Amino acid sequence: MELETFNISPDEIEKAMTPRTRAIVLAHLLGNPCEMGRIMAIARRHDLLVIEDACEAHGAEYRGRKAGGFGDMSTFSFFFGHHISTIEGGMLLTDDDECAELARTLRAHGWVRDRSDRDAIARGHPQIDPRYLFVNLGYNFRPTEVQGAFGVHQLKRLEGYVEARRENARYWSGQLAGLSPHLTCHSEREGTRHVWFGYPMLVKPSAPFTRAQVMAHLEEMGVETRPVLAGNIEEETVMRLVPYRKVGGLANARFIHRNAFYIGNHQGIGSEEREAVADYIRDFVVSRDGMVAGKASR
Ligand SMILES: Cc1ncc(COP(=O)(O)O)c(C=O)c1O
Structure with missing residues (x-):
C-alpha cells in the first residue's frame, strides 16, 4: 500500500505477479483514485483483467477520467455514508457483454x-x-425500484455533494496542517480529483498520543471515527478461511492498520460542524503536546 494514499502500490503489484496472475483488483480508497496510469500499463503488459472497487469514489477522477471507468468491471456502493445512498444497494459497471x-x-x-x-x-x-x-x-442482489428512484434523483446532485465534501476536506487540511509533526493528513495528488469519502489521518509513531486516544476523544465529543478498512486484511480472522499468497512483509498495510483512522465527511456537514471537528482535533493534540497550534485563518 502507498502511505500517501492508502491505495494499492503499482510497485507491489509488479512484485506479486506470477505467470498464473489473471487480474488486478483494486479499491480507490476513501475517494482517492489509484495510480491508474501505471496500473493499466501493467495490466496491458501482462494481459490482466482490472476490477475496480469504486465504492467510495463516486465522481473521483484520474487524469480527467472517472474512477470506475478504467477496468473491465467496477463496483459502486450506495450504502449510507457514500456520496449517493439508496440506504443499501450498489452498482456494477462493465463494458464486457459476457460479464454483464x-x-x-x-x-x-x-x-x-x-x-x-x-x-x-x-x-x-x-x-x-x-x-x-x-x-x-x-x-x-436485486435493487428495488424505490432504491433506483433514490439513486437517480441523487445522481443529478452528485457534483454538488462532491464539491461539498471537497470543501470540507480543504478546510480540515488547512486547519490541521500545523499538526503535521504528529498527524499526517492526505492531499489531492496532481492530475486527480479526490472525492473524500471520509477524512483520513495517520498518527505518527512519535506522537505523544496513540490512535486509540485521539479516536476515543473524538468519539467522546460526538465525532464518529473509523479505522481504515481493510488496512492489513491479513490480520482479519476471516483470512484463516481464505487461501492466499503473500509477497513481502506488508509493512505499509500493517502501519496503516495500526495507526490510521478517518472521520466522516458528508455533504450535510456545514461550516459550524466542520469547524468544531477541527477544533476538537487541534485542542486534543495541543493538550497532549503543549505545542502552540493556532487556528488557521481563511
Ligand atoms: C471500498 C468498499 N468496497 C466495498 C464496500 C461494500 O459495499 P456494500 O456495503 O454496498 O456491499 C464498501 C462499503 O462501504 C466499500 O467502502
Whole structure:
C-alpha cells in the first residue's frame, strides 16, 4: 500500500505477479483514485483483467477520467455514508457483454430471466419452465425500484455533494496542517480529483498520543471515527478461511492498520460542524503536546 494514499502500490503489484496472475483488483480508497496510469500499463503488459472497487469514489477522477471507468468491471456502493445512498444497494459497471450477462444471472438466483440470451438458452431446455431455469449459482442482489428512484434523483446532485465534501476536506487540511509533526493528513495528488469519502489521518509513531486516544476523544465529543478498512486484511480472522499468497512483509498495510483512522465527511456537514471537528482535533493534540497550534485563518 502507498502511505500517501492508502491505495494499492503499482510497485507491489509488479512484485506479486506470477505467470498464473489473471487480474488486478483494486479499491480507490476513501475517494482517492489509484495510480491508474501505471496500473493499466501493467495490466496491458501482462494481459490482466482490472476490477475496480469504486465504492467510495463516486465522481473521483484520474487524469480527467472517472474512477470506475478504467477496468473491465467496477463496483459502486450506495450504502449510507457514500456520496449517493439508496440506504443499501450498489452498482456494477462493465463494458464486457459476457460479464454483464453473468452479473445479471448471479444477482438473481442464477436464473436466466434477465439475460438477453434467455430465449436461446430456454430453447435448449424445453422440459424446464423458462421462468425457473437456473444456469448458475446465484444470490438475491436485486435493487428495488424505490432504491433506483433514490439513486437517480441523487445522481443529478452528485457534483454538488462532491464539491461539498471537497470543501470540507480543504478546510480540515488547512486547519490541521500545523499538526503535521504528529498527524499526517492526505492531499489531492496532481492530475486527480479526490472525492473524500471520509477524512483520513495517520498518527505518527512519535506522537505523544496513540490512535486509540485521539479516536476515543473524538468519539467522546460526538465525532464518529473509523479505522481504515481493510488496512492489513491479513490480520482479519476471516483470512484463516481464505487461501492466499503473500509477497513481502506488508509493512505499509500493517502501519496503516495500526495507526490510521478517518472521520466522516458528508455533504450535510456545514461550516459550524466542520469547524468544531477541527477544533476538537487541534485542542486534543495541543493538550497532549503543549505545542502552540493556532487556528488557521481563511
Ligand atoms: C471500498 C468498499 N468496497 C466495498 C464496500 C461494500 O459495499 P456494500 O456495503 O454496498 O456491499 C464498501 C462499503 O462501504 C466499500 O467502502
